[in-house]
Each structure stands twice: as C-alpha cells, then as structure tokens.
Amino acid sequence: MRLVTFRTDRGTRAGRVEGDDVVGLGFDDVGALLASDDWESRAARADSGPVHRLESLDLAPIVTRPSKVICLGLNYRAHIEETVREVPEYPTLFAKFADALIGAHDDIVLPSAADQPDWEVELAFVIGRRVRHATREEALHAIAGYTICNDITMRDWQRRTLQWLQGKTWECSTPVGPVLVTPDEIDHAADLALRCEVDGEVMQEARTSDMVFEPADIVAYVSTIITLRPGDLISTGTPGGIGGARTPPVFLRAGQTVRTTIEGIGEMVNRCVPEPM
Numbered sequence: 582m583r584l585v586t587f588r589t590d591r592g593t594r595a596g597r598v599e600g601d602d603v604v605g606l607g608f609d610d611v612g613a614l615l616a617s618d619d620w621e622s623r624a625a626r627a628d629s630g631p632v633h634r635l636e637s638l639d640l641a642p643i644v645t646r647p648s649k650v651i652c653l654g655l656n657y658r659a660h661i662e663e664t665v666r667e668v669p670e671y672p673t674l675f676a677k678f679a680d681a682l683i684g685a686h687d688d689i690v691l692p693s694a695a696d697q698p699d700w701e702v703e704l705a706f707v708i709g710r711r712v713r714h715a716t717r718e719e720a721l722h723a724i725a726g727y728t729i730c731n732d733i734t735m736r737d738w739q740r741r742t743l744q745w746l747q748g749k750t751w752e753c754s755t756p757v758g759p760v761l762v763t764p765d766e767i768d769h770a771a772d773l774a775l776r777c778e779v780d781g782e783v784m785q786e787a788r789t790s791d792m793v794f795e796p797a798d799i800v801a802y803v804s805t806i807i808t809l810r811p812g813d814l815i816s817t818g819t820p821g822g823i824g825g826a827r828t829p830p831v832f833l834r835a836g837q838t839v840r841t842t843i844e845g846i847g848e849m850v851n852r853c854v855p856e857p858m
Contacts (some may be wrong), residue, residue, distance in 0.1 A: 582597060582599070582621075582624060582625065582725065582726075582762075582763045582766070583598035583602070583636075583761070583762050583763075583766070584596065584606075584611050584624060584643070584763075585596055585597075585603055585611070585638070585640060585642070585643070585688040585758070585759065585760050585761070585762040586610040586611050586612075586641045586642065586644070586758075586762060587603065587633070587638040587639060587640055587641060588638075588639040588641050588646060588684075590696045591612070592609060592639045592646055592651070593609055593610050594606070594607075594609065594610070595607075595608040595610050595611045595614045595686075595766050596630075596633065596638075596689055597624055598635060598745075599632075600710045601634060601635050601636065602633065602634060602635060603632070603633045603634075603635050603638060604628060604630060604631075604632055604852065605630030605631045605632070605633070605695055606623065606624055606630060606631050607792040609645075610641065610643075610644060610645045610646075611643050611644055611707065611761055611812075612644035612645065612647060612812030613810065613812070615644075615707065615710075615811035615812050615814055616811040618621050619686075619739060620709065620811075621763075623625070623725060626849045626856050628707050628792070628839070629704060630655045630837075634705075637694070637784050638825075639686075640684040640685045640686060640758050640759050641684045641729050641758075642682040642684055642711075642756075642757040642758060642799070642816050643666070643707060643757050643758055643760070643761050643814075644682075644707055644757075644812045645682070645778060646812075647679060647707075647812050647813050648810055648812065648813055649676070649807070649809070649810075649813040649814070650674050650676060650677040650678065650682070650750065650813075650814045650815075650816075651676055651681065651803055651813070651814070651815045651816075652673060652674070652676065652677060652703075652730075652732060652815070652816040653672050653673060653674060653794065653816065653817050653818040654673040654674075654745065654813075654816075654818060655673045655793075655801065655818065656672070656673070656792050656793050656794055656817055656818025656819075657742070657787060657791045657792055657793070657818055657819060657820040657821060657824075658785070658791050658793065659787060659791060659820050659821030660681045660761075660818070660819055660820050660821045660822075660823070661793075662821065663821045663822075663823070663826040664826055668793060669697055669774045669793065671680075672794050672798070672799055672802050672803075673750055673808070674803070675744075675745045675746055675758050676739070676746060676750070676769065676770045677749055677755060678750050679751075680752050680753075681749075681750045681751060681753070681754050681755040681761050681811070682753060682755050682756075682757050682814075683753050683754070683755060683756050683757070683759055683799075683851070684756065684757075684759075685729075685756055685757070685759035685847075685849040685850070685851075686759075686849065686850055686851065687756065687851060688753075688851065688852050688854040689731075689733055689756065689833075689854070690751070690752065690754060690838065690854060690855075690856050690857075691833060691835055691851070691853050691854065691855055691856060692735065692751050692752075692754075692856045693729065693740055693754055693856045693858065694738075695735035695737055695751070695857065696832070697733070697735060697736035697824075697825065697830070697832045698733060698735055698736075698738040698754075698805075698832055698833040699733070699734045699735075699736050699823050699824045699825050699832055699833065700733065700777050700779060700784060700824060700839055700841075701731060701732035701733065701734055701777075701785075701819035701823060701831060702729070702731060702775050702776065702777035702787070702819060702820070702841040702842075702843070703729070703730045703731070703732050703775075703816045703817055703819050704727060704729070704730075704770055704773070704775065704789050704792075704796075704816075704817040704819060704843060705727070705728050705729065705730035705757060705814060705815060705817065706724050706725075706726065706727045706728065706770075706796055706811065706814075706815055706817070707724075707725050707726060707728065707761055707812065707813070707822040708723055708724065708725060708800070708810060708811055708813040708814075708815070709723060709724065709725025709726070709811055710723050710725075710811060711712075711808060711810050711811065712808070712809045713789075713808045713809070714804060715801045715804055715809075716801065717797045717798070717801055718799075719722075719801075720797040720799075720800035720801045720804070720838045721764070721769065721796075721797045721798075722801075723804075723809065724764055724796055724800065724801055725761065725763070725768070725811070726761040726762050726763045726764060727755070727761070727762050727764065727767060727769075727770045727796075727840055727843075727846060728758060728759075728760065728761050728762070729743030729758065729759070729842070729843050729846055729847070729848075729849055730755065730756070730757050730814075730816040731756045731757075731777070731839060731841045731849060731851065732749065732755060732756065732816055732819060733751070733755055733833075734748050734749055734823075734825075735748045735751055736748060736757075736824075736825040736826045736830075736832070738750065738751075738853070739858040748764045748840060751755055754837065756841070757814065758847075758849055758853050759846075759847045759848070759849055760846065760847055761771050762845065762846050766845065767845040767846070767849060768823075769796060769797075769842075770789050770796065771789065771790065771846055772788055772790040773775060773788065773843055773846070774786070774787075774835050774842075775787050775820060775841075775842070775843050775844075776787055776840075776841070776842045776843075776845070777822065777839065777840070777841050777842075778839070778840040778841075779837055779838070780837050780838055781824050781840075782810040782824075783846065784824070785819070785820050785821065785822030785823070786820075786822065787820030787821065787822075787824070789817075789843075790851075791820060792817060792818065796815075796817060796818075799815060799817060800815070803815070803827070804812065806849060831846065833853050834853065835853050835854055835855045836852075836853065836854075837852075837853045838852050838853070839849070839852075839853065
C-alpha cells in the first residue's frame with residue numbers, strides 16, 4: 582500500500598495511491614490515519630472517498646505535525662569513512678522540529694544566515710503503533726511504512742558546537758515524501774538504491790544495505806529512551822557523497838534543483854530558493 586498527504590483548500594488530507602489516482606481516506610494526514618484504530622483496514626477500503634489524479638495534487642509532508650522527528654547521523658559506512666569517524670557503537674541521534682518539514686515538490690528555503698547548505702538523501706520511516714522497550718520483532722511491527730527524507734543541513738551552523746541540532750532543523754528545509762510505502766512492498770527497505778542529484782549531477786549513490794543500524798535496531802533503541810507513537814517520523818542517516826566532505830567543499834545555491842530518489846518508493850524534486858527578507 583502507498584499513502585500520501587496532500588493539500589486542499591480546506592487543509593491537508595490523507596489518501597491511498599491507486600496507480601495514477603489517489604483515493605481520499607477521510608483523515609487530515611497520514612499521521613492522523615495511523616493514530617486511528619485498525620488503520621490498515623481503514624486505508625485499504627476501496628470506496629473510502631473522492632478520487633484525485635496523483636499528478637494534480639500538491640503533496641504535503643507525509644506527516645504534517647509529528648510528535649517527534651528523530652534522525653540518525655553516521656549510519657552509513659561510506660559516510661563514516663568520508664567524515665573520518667569511527668563506526669559508532671550506538672546510534673547517533675538528533676532531532677528536528679515539524680516546522681522544518683516540507684513536501685516532496687516544495688521549495689527548499691536557504692537561510693540568509695547560513696553559508697553551507699548541504700544535501701543528504703535518507704531513507705525515513707513512520708511509526709504505526711505505540712511502542713516502548715521494543716524487541717526487534719516488535720520494532721518491525723511498529724513501522725507503518727517507508728518514505729524519503731532530504732536532511733538538508735547547514736554545515737557551518739552544525740559545526741558551531743558539538744551538538745548538531747542548530748544545523749539540522751531550519752524552517753522549511755527538509756522535504757519528506759512523496760509517499761509512504763508499507764513494509765510488505767519493499768521488504769522493510771533492506772537493500773534499496775538511494776540517489777541524490779543536484780542540477781542533474783549525481784552526488785550520492787548507495788544502497789540501504791550499507792547502514793550500520795537497521796530500522797528495527799533504531800526503533801528498539803529509541804523506544805528504550807522514549808515511547809514512540811503513531812505518526813512519529815524517523816530518518817535513518819545519509820550515505821557518502823555529502824558536499825561538505827568534498828575537496829573543495831560544494832554547497833547548495835539558490836536556483837539549483839535537488840532530486841532525491843529511493844528505489845521502490847519514488848522521488849522528490851525540490852528547488853532551492855533564498856529566504857524571503
């Protein structure tokens with residue numbers, strides 16, 4: 582099953598993708614759907630609501646107001662190598678806020694206060710049931726589906742201190758989408774191809790099998806710290822190829838277009854624009 586959240590004149594709505602069409606599901610977004618009882622049956626109903634053409638929809642972030650956005654750093658071996666780090670013993674966690682999230686075709690706002698905006702294609706997933714102190718099996722069952730996140734990072738702000746948050750959660754900077762794909766369709770994203778292009782030039786290319794901590798490991802670890810709830814968004818880290826690790830470094834500029842793709846999920850295409858003054 583493939584789910585989307587799209588914008589209308591009356592706010593956002595959740596829908597189920599059927600080929601080139603989207604069937605409305607009567608929920609404000611995918612997060613609200615996941616918080617309902619028996620969400621899978623509700624989402625699968627053939628006669629749920631009005632039908633829209635997918636290509637005509639204005640896609641919002643998959644979950645518009647998640648209670649938590651948790652991200653990983655240093656989770657791909659190639660990325661760890663390019664940043665000259667040791668493979669971590671435990672997941673490296675940081676957070677974002679919901680105001681950072683944008684849709685799969687929205688503009689990425691490059692802040693005037695930052696000089697080093699960088700790209701990071703990432704596999705992300707959304708929690709579908711409440712889970713705390715999860716075993717690996719419970720962790721797998723807690724994952725509702727997988728999507729794409731572009732963890733746009735302001736490197737100059739990230740490196741100001743040892744804490745990364747201030748470089749990671751700039752407003753209107755983080756595309757999430759275009760769809761949420763249930764685990765049965767992509768084998769829990771065990772070995773999918775990821776790619777990031779800037780103005781058509783390939784910057785990152787890898788497979789999810791290069792991850793150090795798999796999605797189930799991440800859910801089990803994070804749920805030891807805090808209860809994960811339906812609609813919570815977790816992004817699993819980026820592979821090698823970031824702009825900040827190049828010689829010389831390369832960063833995003835206004836007017837450029839970033840395309841992020843993950844096999845079996847789809848693609849996001851986002852234009853970079855300067856922050857309105």
